[in-house]
Amino acid sequence: MTTTPASAASATVTVQHPVTRKRLSSWLIFGVVSLYFLIPLGATFYWSLRGTKDVLGFEAYRKLFADTNFLPAFSQSIVNAIAAIFLSLLIVVPTAYWVTLRLPKLRSIVEFIALLPFVIPAVVLVFGIILLYSRPPLLWTATYNSSRVVLICIYVALSFPYMFRSVDNGLRAIDVRALTEAAQSLGANWPTILLQVIFPNLRTALLSGALLTFAIVIGELTIALYMAQHTLGPYMSDLTRSKVYEPSAMAIVAFAITWAAMGLIQLVTGGQAQTTAGH
Amino acid sequence: MKTNSTNSQSAKSTAGGALRPPRIPIGNWLGVLPFFVFSGLFLIGPVLILAYRSLQGPEGGLTLDNYGQLATNTVLSSYGMSIKISLTTAILGGLIGFLIAWVVSMGGLPPRVRLLTTTFSGVAANFAGVPLATAYIFTLGRVGLITALFKWLGVDLYRTGFSLYSFLGLTLVYLYFQIPLMALTILPALDGLKREWREAAENLGASPFQYWWQVALPVLTPSILGTMILLFGSAFGAHATAYALTGGLFDLATLLIGRQISGDVLHNPGLGYAVAMGMVLIMAFLIFFVYSPLQRRSERWLK
Numbered sequence: 001m002t003t004t005p006a007s008a009a010s011a012t013v014t015v016q017h018p019v020t021r022k023r024l025s026s027w028l029i030f031g032v033v034s035l036y037f038l039i040p041l042g043a044t045f046y047w048s049l050r051g052t053k054d055v056l057g058f059e060a061y062r063k064l065f066a067d068t069n070f071l072p073a074f075s076q077s078i079v080n081a082i083a084a085i086f087l088s089l090l091i092v093v094p095t096a097y098w099v100t101l102r103l104p105k106l107r108s109i110v111e112f113i114a115l116l117p118f119v120i121p122a123v124v125l126v127f128g129i130i131l132l133y134s135r136p137p138l139l140w141t142a143t144y145n146s147s148r149v150v151l152i153c154i155y156v157a158l159s160f161p162y163m164f165r166s167v168d169n170g171l172r173a174i175d176v177r178a179l180t181e182a183a184q185s186l187g188a189n190w191p192t193i194l195l196q197v198i199f200p201n202l203r204t205a206l207l208s209g210a211l212l213t214f215a216i217v218i219g220e221l222t223i224a225l226y227m228a229q230h231t232l233g234p235y236m237s238d239l240t241r242s243k244v245y246e247p248s249a250m251a252i253v254a255f256a257i258t259w260a261a262m263g264l265i266q267l268v269t270g271g272q273a274q275t276t277a278g279h
Numbered sequence: 280m281k282t283n284s285t286n287s288q289s290a291k292s293t294a295g296g297a298l299r300p301p302r303i304p305i306g307n308w309l310g311v312l313p314f315f316v317f318s319g320l321f322l323i324g325p326v327l328i329l330a331y332r333s334l335q336g337p338e339g340g341l342t343l344d345n346y347g348q349l350a351t352n353t354v355l356s357s358y359g360m361s362i363k364i365s366l367t368t369a370i371l372g373g374l375i376g377f378l379i380a381w382v383v384s385m386g387g388l389p390p391r392v393r394l395l396t397t398t399f400s401g402v403a404a405n406f407a408g409v410p411l412a413t414a415y416i417f418t419l420g421r422v423g424l425i426t427a428l429f430k431w432l433g434v435d436l437y438r439t440g441f442s443l444y445s446f447l448g449l450t451l452v453y454l455y456f457q458i459p460l461m462a463l464t465i466l467p468a469l470d471g472l473k474r475e476w477r478e479a480a481e482n483l484g485a486s487p488f489q490y491w492w493q494v495a496l497p498v499l500t501p502s503i504l505g506t507m508i509l510l511f512g513s514a515f516g517a518h519a520t521a522y523a524l525t526g527g528l529f530d531l532a533t534l535l536i537g538r539q540i541s542g543d544v545l546h547n548p549g550l551g552y553a554v555a556m557g558m559v560l561i562m563a564f565l566i567f568f569v570y571s572p573l574q575r576r577s578e579r580w581l582k
Contacts, residue, residue, distance in 0.1 A: 037403060097310065
């Protein structure tokens with residue numbers, strides 16, 4: 001294929017027109033779809049500024065934070081999320097590590113189990129949990145605090161898909177075997193290898209898994225609701241029915257939290273944000 | 280060279296047994312044990328007890344009676360509505376999400392637009408549940424901003440039969456997480472289209488349409504269908520958003536299960552368990568028999 005300069009030039013000229021038209025229609029599509037996503041946010045933000053009659057201001061936010069039920073619910077959800085993240089890391093990192101290094105036969109079973117949270121809808125899961133743990137011999141939901149522990153454990157199980165995928169990707173990116181051998185030859189035992197060699201090398205992967213888990217757990221409604229927990233999800237749901245302006249402020253705060261979590265993931269991974277699939 | 284030698288060395292040392300975790304045989308399983316215990320207690324156990332109870336008659340003994348009763352009006356209409364909404368939002372969300380992914384990856388827009396889109400999609404795909412329902416109430420609810428705007432233009436939306444608390448309303452709300460979910464999942468697949476395929480097609484005289492129709496789309500189809508299955512599942516299992524929007528009273532399978540948990544609305548606990556198991560069976564079929572094979576097929580091309 002040889003082209004004369006003239007034919008190449010004419011080709012660019014004829015091509016230029018469709019390219020600008022393509023770009024224009026791209027902007028058009030992008031703009032219309034963006035509107036679909038920005039309008040609900042804009043409308044909510046507008047309502048959240050109308051806490052005082054006839055004046056735009058942050059009264060709704062002030063009232064929200066002054067609500068005696070808000071901070072306890074919020075802090076409870078944060079503690080639950082952090083507990084779930086740490087437990088999940090403690091469980092998933094050794095599992096992914098063992099499956100990569102020692103027990104590759106188990107990989108397909110582990111991956112199968114890690115898909116289960118997508119297969120079992122949250123409302124079905126909590127139905128089964130109540131059935132299993134609300135009567136002897138396994139009366140684990142007898143008190144508020146024991147229910148809370150069960151709730152955290154369910155969140156841990158729900159985080160498995162995201163956590164396992166993040167950690168597994170992280171392990172693929174480093175030479176686990178070489179690192180393990182190096183540590184071993186220096187006399188490290190297994191807990192030391194995991195805690196001081198593998199964990200630090202997986203920082204990025206662990207952080208993105210953790211942030212994703214945080215985003216799911218922080219406002220989770222369904223499971224907390226049927227386990228009668230006073231966390232942020234049920235609180236927000238009650239708020240929608242009982243107050244006029246505060247719910248809009250709450251929604252904006254929730255959006256900001258999700259944005260912070262996803263932005264941080266983008267920042268630490270420098271790439272694709274991941275998604276959860278359970279609403 | 281260097282990596283080569285490390286690799287062969289590590290292979291040798293494994294064979295020689297230098298990599299030996301705790302000596303007791305059970306030690307081999309110790310690292311994975313907590314994972315299996317947790318999954319057993321909080322994922323598999325609850326489903327197994329639901330399965331067992333759904334097969335139990337009122338007087339004990341195993342029976343399929345509960346599943347036979349799924350064919351009652353209440354159950355059928357909730358399942359029907361759930362499937363209708365999931366199918367609609369999976370198809371619409373899939374198409375629009377694909378379009379957006381295509382536009383930001385090869386529509387000639389600046390790279391910054393793509394980064395903005397992926398970050399925002401990550402947020403929107405996870406911005407479900409109560410806050411999303413709230414945002415729509417303030418937008419398209421009875422006093423929502425858009426409703427007010429239409430009223431100002433002389434159209435009373437709620438007089439025309441529109442309601443946020445209906446099939447149409449719920450579809451609009453669900454699309455808010457379905458579209459970004461599709462865009463995020465399909466972007467890597469679009470990136471996987473190789474430049475050489477396009478060049479080869481052009482050299483053979485294919486028009487852009489022919490390239491898309493006969494080369495790109497066939498390669499992308501398993502990913503597109505697979506992601507749409509994922510979207511179907513995410514709408515089918517959705518409970519929080521619909522609960523927050525309608526107070527749990529709308530005719531959806533997940534909301535029916537919620538009402539059954541709160542107070543046996545079906546007047547038959549066994550039937551309640553069967554309704555819940557029905558959802559698990561549908562999801563398991565879709566994920567394991569449709570999504571996973573499609574996923575494997577798409578990986579064949581898009582490595």
